[in-house]
Amino acid sequence: xxxxxxxxxxxxxxxxxxTGKGTLMRELMARYDNYSLSVSMTTxxxxxxEEHGRDYFFVTDEEFEELIASGGLLEHxxxxxxxxxxxxxxxxxxxxxxxxxxxxxxxxxxxxxxKRYPEALLLFVMPPSIEELKHRLVGRGTETxxxxxxxxxxxxxxxxxxxxxxxxxxxxxxxxxxxxxHDVIEAAHLAPFRNMEFIEEIKEQLYxx
Amino acid sequence: xxxxxxxxxxxxxxxxxxTGKGTLMRELMARYDNYSLSVSMTTxxxxxxEEHGRDYFFVTDEEFEELIASGGLLEHxxxxxxxxxxxxxxxxxxxxxxxxxxxxxxxxxxxxxxKRYPEALLLFVMPPSIEELKHRLVGRGTETxxxxxxxxxxxxxxxxxxxxxxxxxxxxxxxxxxxxxHDVIEAAHLAPFRNMEFIEEIKEQLYxx
Numbered sequence: 416x417x418x419x420x421x422x423x424x425x426x427x428x429x430x431x432x433x434t435g436k437g438t439l440m441r442e443l444m445a446r447y448d449n450y451s452l453s454v455s456m457t458t459x460x461x462x463x464x465e466e467h468g469r470d471y472f473f474v475t476d477e478e479f480e481e482l483i484a485s486g487g488l489l490e491h492x493x494x495x496x497x498x499x500x501x502x503x504x505x506x507x508x509x510x511x512x513x514x515x516x517x518x519x520x521x522x523x524x525x526x527x528x529x530k531r532y533p534e535a536l537l538l539f540v541m542p543p544s545i546e547e548l549k550h551r552l553v554g555r556g557t558e559t560x561x562x563x564x565x566x567x568x569x570x571x572x573x574x575x576x577x578x579x580x581x582x583x584x585x586x587x588x589x590x591x592x593x594x595x596x597h598d599v600i601e602a603a604h605l606a607p608f609r610n611m612e613f614i615e616e617i618k619e620q621l622y623x624x
Numbered sequence: 625x626x627x628x629x630x631x632x633x634x635x636x637x638x639x640x641x642x643t644g645k646g647t648l649m650r651e652l653m654a655r656y657d658n659y660s661l662s663v664s665m666t667t668x669x670x671x672x673x674e675e676h677g678r679d680y681f682f683v684t685d686e687e688f689e690e691l692i693a694s695g696g697l698l699e700h701x702x703x704x705x706x707x708x709x710x711x712x713x714x715x716x717x718x719x720x721x722x723x724x725x726x727x728x729x730x731x732x733x734x735x736x737x738x739k740r741y742p743e744a745l746l747l748f749v750m751p752p753s754i755e756e757l758k759h760r761l762v763g764r765g766t767e768t769x770x771x772x773x774x775x776x777x778x779x780x781x782x783x784x785x786x787x788x789x790x791x792x793x794x795x796x797x798x799x800x801x802x803x804x805x806h807d808v809i810e811a812a813h814l815a816p817f818r819n820m821e822f823i824e825e826i827k828e829q830l831y832x833x
Contacts, residue, residue, distance in 0.1 A: 419752075419794060539816075543628075545829035567833045574827050582814040583823065585628060595814070602811035605791040605804070607748075614792065618783050620754035624776045 419613040423510035425489075425532060426600055427518045427525045430540030431570040433552045435586050436519055439540065442593045443517065451509040453518040456488070459497035472502060490520060490527035501528070515600055522576040529579065536603045538596065539580040543587045545570075628822040632719035634698075634741060635809055636727045636734045639749030640779040642761045644795050645728055648749065651802045652726065660723040662715055665697070668706035681711060699729065699736035710737070724809055731785040738788065745812045746789040747805065752796045754779075 430436050444450050456472040458479050467473050474482075479498045482488050491500030501518055509516045520528065528535050542548035548570070552563045577583065582599050586592040607614060639645050653659050665681040667688050676682050683691075688707045691697050700709030710727055718725045729737065737744050751757035757779070761772045786792060791808050795801045816823060 541822075541826060545826060545833065549833075567830060571827075571830050574823075574830060577823055578816050580816055582811065583816050583819050584814055595810075598807045599811045599814060601804075602791065602808045605793055605808060607787050607789055607792050610792050613750075614783075614786050617750060617754060618780075621776060621780050621783060624754065624758075 419610055421513055421604060422609060423513050424515045424600060424603055424609070425506055425510060425518060425528070425535040426515055427520050427528055427535055427537045428540060428596075429520060429522050429525045429537070429573065429576075429580070430586075431542065431548060431573055432566045433548050433555075434540045434542050435551075435589065435592075436540055438589065439586065439593060439596065440517055440519060442589065443596055446593060447597055449513075449515050451512075451514040451516050453501055453506055453509075453516050455499055456482070456502050457497055457499045459495075459499075472505075489518075489532060490524035492524055522573045526576055526579055534609070536600065537580040537582075538599065539577050539583050540592070541583055541585050543585055628819055630722055630813060631818060632722050633724045633809060633812055633818070634715055634719060634727060634737070634744040635724055636729050636737055636744055636746045637749060637805075638729060638731050638734045638746070638782065638785075638789070639795075640751065640757060640782055641775045642757050642764075643749045643751050644760075644798065644801075645749055647798065648795065648802060648805065649726055649728060651798065652805055655802060656806055658722075658724050660718040660721075660725050662710055662718075662725050662727040664708055665691070665711050666706055666708045668704075668708075681714075698727075698741060699733040701733055731782045735785055735788055743818070745809065746791075747808065748786050748789040748792050749801070750792055750794050752794055 428436060428440065440452065444452060454468060454470075454472060456474055456479065458474060458476050461467065461471070461473050465471065476498070479500065482500070482502065483491060487503050488500040489503050489506060491498060501520065501524070506516050506518070518528070525537055529537055542551070549563065552558050552566055558566075581603070584592060584595050584599065603609070637645060637649065649661065653661060663677060663679070663681060665683055665688065667683060667685050670676065670680070670682050674680065685707070688709065691709070691711065692700060696712050697709040698712050698715060700707060710729065710733070715725050715727070727737070734746055738746055751760070758772060761767050761775055767775075790812070793801060793804050793808065812818070
């Protein structure tokens with residue numbers, strides 16, 4: 416019996432649009448039982464079928480701004496006149512339950528989190544090549560050429576921060592990629608700074624001898 | 625087809641005496657084909673059955689000191705009047721072949737390597753508890769109480785450097801531990817700094833669009 420206690424990790428997942436992050440996250444949740452998906456907060460109105468607490472926490476501008484002021488958000492940003500952010504309390508609650516919390520966030524927000532929360536693990540999902548990325552975006556059949564062009568421009572921005580991530584995972588094959596994501600998170604659990612209690616206990620035992 | 629090129633990693637494995645590192649390394653080599661064991665260099669005389677280039681590179685004091693002077697050793701130390709060290713050329717040759725090179729080295733040497741070679745991956749193998757460690761040492765049946773005492777004192781020294789390692793792996797069950805070692809090394813291959821060529825290529829492709 417090991418003395419090691421397992422604590423949850425806040426896992427930030429970013430990646431260009433079209434790299435299949437959504438499917439990856441769903442598969443990860445379905446295959447393993449140590450994960451919880453973070454729920455974002457927004458001031459935009461709920462769309463049809465969206466549920467408070469499942470899809471988003473829907474709040475007013477005042478509520479959102481109060482949370483910003485009190486440091487209750489791990490990251491936040493404005494987009495199309497609305498706020499979007501990650502409530503800290505929800506993430507910390509899940510971490511305390513020992514779950515690894517998955518946060519799907521774009522590069523800017525991811526780097527905000529790393530700054531405020533250096534223990535977070537930052538993973539970047541990449542396509543095997545840009546040709547393949549375009550191929551996938553075209554394959555969806557729903558994207559106009561203009562939208563694809565926008566996605567490429569957006570990807571240029573996102574790509575600037577890759578070096579600050581902990582791991583770069585290539586989504587070439589869904590099955591392989593889900594397993595790789597899981598293995599990388601499991602490996603992160605073995606970092607000494609995530610096991611200080613265990614290490615201190617072993618040291619104490621050595622000096623008790 | 626991914627553009628990612630896989631480069632070998634220098635993997636330093638340390639751990640208290642009695643944690644089963646030897647068996648772990650043998651199993652790792654037997655189960656996976658991406659590893660090569662580093663061969664140390666020494667000035668002590670070969671023992672019966674030992675082979676130059678397999679067990680050690682046996683050299684003279686002059687040869688060893690020349691290598692120290694020319695920076696040809698990744699780490700070295702004196703022990704019982706003889707030199708022991710890790711020849712850089714051998715490790716680099718294997719890394720260039722794309723193999724991950726396993727170096728079984730104690731803490732002091734491991735930290736020397738990390739300093740000269742920051743890309744190295746440092747893994748520390750721990751027993752699940754010190755009670756279990758003593759149990760294993762006693763179980764060997766070949767160790768006197770004095771030797772066990774010495775091992776504990778030595779473990780106190782080794783334990784000082786654990787925080788500088790990349791991962792702490794607990795050897796509770798051989799099968800699990802070998803797989804964990806392998807997974808941690810695979811995960812390390814995904815660090816951005818080990819994939820800069822691929823990342824730069826993706827960025828270039830984005831700007832070619």
